[in-house]
Amino acid sequence: MASFRQTVSGWFQRRPVDEETTPPERTRASLGLPQFVAALEEVEHPAVLDLGRVWQATVAFFTRRHCKLYTEDLFQAVSDALAETRAEAPPLAERFLAAALPYPEESVRGILAWDVFDYLPDELVEPLAARLSAVLEPGGVFLGLFHNRLEDERFIRYRVLDEHTFELVPGVLALRRRRAFANRALVNLFSGFRSSRTFVGRDNLRELFLLK
């Protein structure tokens, strides 16, 4: 069973982090999350794609609402894709999307993207936005966070505390925030959606709520 041994050995190498031992830094009120949840409740047994790491609080929040929750830690996937150094490896966008988002089109009702777009290499931004748009079903919703400034570059994990509140946990991945989107850039990036709303907090973090 050497092949199986080889297969799983990589998982141990990828075992991240001790974020679970870090207490939440603070909580943050959300105006987008109630709308996100309301859109989920319009259908029976909606599929939700969470692009952060798995947290019991987030799992409990969505499974209590009869959602099927998909978890894809895109921050980890970005970190892995950037660490690939083989010369024969496929282009970054190709291997990133193949590894991280193998979902059929129009199969998900809601996507929680957190602030992953702020950390992506330039060549992944548009392909990821297009892929997420394709994965969402018509009527589906997207909720993402976008920083207004680059000054505070600490990597933060987010989890759902309740219908109106996120919890912020200091992250340990060595990811550098690469951009602060202008509003116009966000509009262009997600131009295929039916409507959008932006909520800006005092912490210079924008919530972007999109309806497909």
Place this chain on the structure above:
Amino acid sequence: MWGNKKPEEVPLPVREREKPLVVSPPTLLPQPLEAAPIHTSKPLARIGRSVSIKGELAGSEELVIDGEFEGSIELADNSLTVGREGRVEANVRARDIVVEGTVRGQIHAADRLHVAKSANVMGDLVAARISIEDGAYFKGSIDVQKPEEQKAAAKPAPGESFRIAAVPVTAKDKLQ
């Protein structure tokens, strides 16, 4: 996180493994985590740390895997524990499942599924009750279903051509 290793176990010879092992459950069952531990008076079988098995496994007793297993596991009304050193690549069905090690595949627990923070899990999880400790590595889907819902879901709906499955991922899926 990896420092609390259990005392080294002596793997059983192959012939001995074929016999069900009857042991005192509290000595071998996992320690309580956040969820209630599995307590049982049923016979308990164990795949030791140095044992690798490939194939289909079905049984009517509790099972602990500390070695490697690849294939499928069907334990019906019994419990499965994948220990910290356990590595499983299989579709798994059992009443209660505790994962402390590595599992890749579809996992169906008729009642309770607990994923410990030491676990690496890639796959689709279905259970009546699911708890995942913060710190676990998980990629896949989580679906809470009562046992009757699980039975209904096992039958494909009329006209259904596919089910969304995070694992396994085929080359075709990746190209879409």
